[in-house]
Amino acid sequence: MARYTGASCRLCRRENLKMFLKGDRCYSDKCAFERRSFAPGQHGQNRFRKVSDYAVQLREKQKVKQMYGMLEAQFRRYFERAERAKGVTGENLLIMLERRIDNTLYRAGFASSRDQARQMVRHDLFLVNGKKVNIPSYQVKLSDIITLKEKNHKNEVIIDNLEGAVRRGLPSWLELDQPKFQCVVKALPNRDEITMPIQEQLIVELYSK
Numbered sequence: 001m002a003r004y005t006g007a008s009c010r011l012c013r014r015e016n017l018k019m020f021l022k023g024d025r026c027y028s029d030k031c032a033f034e035r036r037s038f039a040p041g042q043h044g045q046n047r048f049r050k051v052s053d054y055a056v057q058l059r060e061k062q063k064v065k066q067m068y069g070m071l072e073a074q075f076r077r078y079f080e081r082a083e084r085a086k087g088v089t090g091e092n093l094l095i096m097l098e099r100r101i102d103n104t105l106y107r108a109g110f111a112s113s114r115d116q117a118r119q120m121v122r123h124d125l126f127l128v129n130g131k132k133v134n135i136p137s138y139q140v141k142l143s144d145i146i147t148l149k150e151k152n153h154k155n156e157v158i159i160d161n162l163e164g165a166v167r168r169g170l171p172s173w174l175e176l177d178q179p180k181f182q183c184v185v186k187a188l189p190n191r192d193e194i195t196m197p198i199q200e201q202l203i204v205e206l207y208s209k
Helices: 008-015 023-027 053-068 072-084 089-098 101-108 114-122 156-167 200-207
Strands: 126-128 145-148 174-177 182-185
Touching: 053 072, 053 089, 053 200, 072 089, 072 200, 089 101, 089 200, 101 114, 101 126, 101 145, 101 174, 101 182
Parallel strands: none
Antiparallel strands: 126 145, 145 182, 174 182
């Protein structure tokens, strides 16, 4: 499957938003967005042209795609599912993205970024309700118990991530038992807990054209 292999910091600079794509580096003085908070490229500092409504909508979609690590076809499928579900389409979309297991592990603090969480899932580091799950798009459900396999309890990367997770804070829909390396989905996420500046209605307008 194709994937973006370029510099993550360029994505943040292009969207003019720190999306925390590189984990701990984003909290340090090495963060490229903090050092060069203008668009990448030769003319990045001179981009003051007027943009159309379509361009604004497109950039919003691109921002959310990049934030959750998606390609266009997969993101479009999420939108179509959100459109068919009951409720507000834009909110449904964001909640489905939040319920991905790679995002859940990132939110719980096991990983410093969604990319790292996705790799952990692919490498079979976690169990859900005692069963192996190695698909990053797996949708967590209410009362799901996500547990790090015992053989990985001494993984220094995960231990460091959990200790540093306090900087992000734990969302109220998750309950972390750090000594047991275990996380419980005690509620489903809601729109109010997604604090990144996302205007999901622009994405709905773009796909509705």
